[in-house]
Amino acid sequence: MEFCGGHTHAILRYGIPSLLPPTVELLSGPGCPVCVTAATELDWAIALSKVEGVILTTFGDMIRVPGSGGVSLAQAKAEGADVRVVYSPLDALQIARQNPARRVVFLGVGFETTAPMSASALLAAQAEGLENLYLFSMHKLTPPATRAILDAGEVALDGIIGPGHVTTVIGADAWRFLPDEYGIPCAIAGFEPLDLLRAVLALVEMVEAGRADVVNAYARTVRPAGNASAQAAMAQVFEAVDAEWRGFGVIPASGLRPRQAYARFDAARAFAVTVTPAREPPGCRCGDVLRGVLSPPDCALFGRLCTPQNPVGPCMVSAEGACAAYYQYGGR
Numbered sequence: 001m002e003f004c005g006g007h008t009h010a011i012l013r014y015g016i017p018s019l020l021p022p023t024v025e026l027l028s029g030p031g032c033p034v035c036v037t038a039a040t041e042l043d044w045a046i047a048l049s050k051v052e053g054v055i056l057t058t059f060g061d062m063i064r065v066p067g068s069g070g071v072s073l074a075q076a077k078a079e080g081a082d083v084r085v086v087y088s089p090l091d092a093l094q095i096a097r098q099n100p101a102r103r104v105v106f107l108g109v110g111f112e113t114t115a116p117m118s119a120s121a122l123l124a125a126q127a128e129g130l131e132n133l134y135l136f137s138m139h140k141l142t143p144p145a146t147r148a149i150l151d152a153g154e155v156a157l158d159g160i161i162g163p164g165h166v167t168t169v170i171g172a173d174a175w176r177f178l179p180d181e182y183g184i185p186c187a188i189a190g191f192e193p194l195d196l197l198r199a200v201l202a203l204v205e206m207v208e209a210g211r212a213d214v215v216n217a218y219a220r221t222v223r224p225a226g227n228a229s230a231q232a233a234m235a236q237v238f239e240a241v242d243a244e245w246r247g248f249g250v251i252p253a254s255g256l257r258p259r260q261a262y263a264r265f266d267a268a269r270a271f272a273v274t275v276t277p278a279r280e281p282p283g284c285r286c287g288d289v290l291r292g293v294l295s296p297p298d299c300a301l302f303g304r305l306c307t308p309q310n311p312v313g314p315c316m317v318s319a320e321g322a323c324a325a326y327y328q329y330g331g332r
Contacts, residue, residue: 004163005032005320012329039278089121116230144254159203171226179212247287286313
């Protein structure tokens with residue numbers, strides 16, 4: 001299983017499955033941070049965008065993801081909400097500087113790759129005494145989700161292709177628990193065709209030898225201990241909390257929220273927003289796709305009622321979504 005949604009898109013775009021023998025099957029995992037965002041969190045974000053005087057900033061992938069009842073941030077914007085697409089939390093920081101009379105909320109979406117940037121924005125805001133910037137943290141941690149898949153036992157996995165960008169931050173040693181505790185080999189991969197083939201080869205060789213280890217096939221970027229500065233920023237600003245994942249439910253210690261010292265930046269604490277109990281779109285199998293128990297084309301809605309132009313679930317919206325990858329490349 002490849003955890004990373006970027007890997008899923010690269011695997012299909014470059015036709016990697018057609019190069020492999022039938023004894024090697026690649027499964028997509030929960031590596032799309034937009035896709036694993038729970039419907040409750042998305043409903044919260046939409047409600048925040050409608051608070052009087054709020055500027056809600058977000059990465060572009062989140063704009064078209066439908067929440068409960070099919071409502072999205074794009075629709076909220078069309079109805080008058082001030083929703084702005086940014087490319088970095090530091091863009092949200094700049095918007096807060098330029099609009100001191102308004103409250104600016106940044107939707108913190110992403111794994112360990114983007115969490116350090118959110119932490120940096122809060123550290124800068126604190127240093128400047130900026131009081132109108134808030135973070136709604138939907139940041140999630142990848143190793144706990146990998147454990148959840150293995151503990152559930154819904155899919156039988158012989159190896160894990162470790163995420164390249166995430167592991168650049170957390171380090172290859174963060175995946176030692178896979179061979180040590182589960183007896184499953186792991187190979188960290190980059191995003192070029194040869195990176196992915198090298199990782200698959202490493203996994204096949206370990207399986208055939210009956211050996212479980214962590215192989216770093218992306219050594220030009222990934223180090224054993226990762227990026228110490230990024231890890232320090234996350235550790236200073238965030239604490240791990242239980243978090244809800246789409247398709248998984250609550251995974252212990254898999255989310256990040258600002259520590260008490262940074263609580264004034266926490267939108268979940270600062271805004272008295274209430275939402276009705278969330279519900280998944282009828283017929284959407286996105287949760288099953290994220291757990292690797294269903295291939296996107298096997299969903300009854302795939303390519304029929306659910307397309308990139310009319311997405312039912314987030315897996316068809318995000319640039320890292322498995323359904324979007326299969327729709328674009330899967331038939332080629």
